[in-house]
Amino acid sequence: MPREQLFTTTDSPADPPGSDGSAAGYRAKRTLPLRVELRRQLSRTRTRVVFGCLVALPALLVLALVLGEDTESRGRATDPGELAEFNGTNFAVFTLLLCTHLLLALMVALFFGDTIASESSWASLRCLVTIPVPRHRLLRQKALVAGLLSMAGMGVLTAVALGLGTVWYGSGGLVTPENTVLSGGASALVLLAACGYLTVHLSWVASLALLFGVGTRNPLAAVGASVGISVLSRILDSVPQLGELRVLLPTHHATAWLDLLDPEIDWTGMAHGALSATAYASVFTTAALVRFHRSDITS
Numbered sequence: 663m664p665r666e667q668l669f670t671t672t673d674s675p676a677d678p679p680g681s682d683g684s685a686a687g688y689r690a691k692r693t694l695p696l697r698v699e700l701r702r703q704l705s706r707t708r709t710r711v712v713f714g715c716l717v718a719l720p721a722l723l724v725l726a727l728v729l730g731e732d733t734e735s736r737g738r739a740t741d742p743g744e745l746a747e748f749n750g751t752n753f754a755v756f757t758l759l760l761c762t763h764l765l766l767a768l769m770v771a772l773f774f775g776d777t778i779a780s781e782s783s784w785a786s787l788r789c790l791v792t793i794p795v796p797r798h799r800l801l802r803q804k805a806l807v808a809g810l811l812s813m814a815g816m817g818v819l820t821a822v823a824l825g826l827g828t829v830w831y832g833s834g835g836l837v838t839p840e841n842t843v844l845s846g847g848a849s850a851l852v853l854l855a856a857c858g859y860l861t862v863h864l865s866w867v868a869s870l871a872l873l874f875g876v877g878t879r880n881p882l883a884a885v886g887a888s889v890g891i892s893v894l895s896r897i898l899d900s901v902p903q904l905g906e907l908r909v910l911l912p913t914h915h916a917t918a919w920l921d922l923l924d925p926e927i928d929w930t931g932m933a934h935g936a937l938s939a940t941a942y943a944s945v946f947t948t949a950a951l952v953r954f955h956r957s958d959i960t961s
Contacts, residue, residue: 703777719757721826778954782879896916898911912939
């Protein structure tokens with residue numbers, strides 16, 4: 663574990679002991695500063711590999727589209743896949759759509775599921791609690807950094823796809839499946855809204871991975887279990903016999919942000935998706951907090 667300034671104190675000898683018996687100068691709110699945890703996570707190899715993959719993916723997609731290019735279909739494109747080669751904005755939308763179900767869920771599960779489990783596997787979690795960093799603050803700080811990294815990863819993926827798509831396919835407003843062209847400002851708002859919705863939607867994956875992460879010392883187990891449940895939910899959502907029960911699945915509204923491409927946006931699907939994700943995230947986060955507070959870390 664890198665040697666970092668995990669907490670700050672006031673060194674004045676005049677500081678009286680805390681009412682709870684803590685040492686003079688100790689402030690729980692100063693332990694494990696956010697900037698320190700962020701710097702630690704950014705220095706890890708896994709973080710660099712994840713961001714490297716996010717940067718490389720749009721280039722691989724461009725290569726795949728070039729190798730399988732079908733210019734005859736450009737005039738009758740009706741879905742994001744067929745529209746991907748029209749301009750950079752359409753290519754960015756296509757990239758987000760491809761990554762919604764697996765890659766983005768994997769990224770979020772990795773950042774959240776690994777953050778506590780890796781500390782436990784290194785035996786450094788015991789040291790953090792001994793400093794002492796209050797458990798609720800420790801979990802909150804690590805979850806906040808994991809959230810920042812997840813949002814940054816989504817932003818990098820979108821920005822690289824937009825930039826590379828613009829270089830390769832040219833600039834222009836977003837072309838919708840209805841063959842309408844949005845202005846540059848409207849296209850940017852669609853991309854921002856899509857990323858915002860995906861951030862809210864993936865909160866259920868984040869909280870689930872955090873729950874698994876506080877209960878195991880194997881980071882791969884926490885990440886794998888979270889992604890596995892996401893994949894299982896996606897499989898069940900494709901079974902038509904389940905009917906209306908599929909609405910209860912956390913992945914049912916994963917692609918509701920595609921409604922942003924309609925001439926008259928229907929916000930119902932995104933509202934239901936945000937509500938579902940928030941409900942699942944609340945339950946999983948509460949369970950993670952309870953489990954982390956009750957777990958025997960120092961043994």
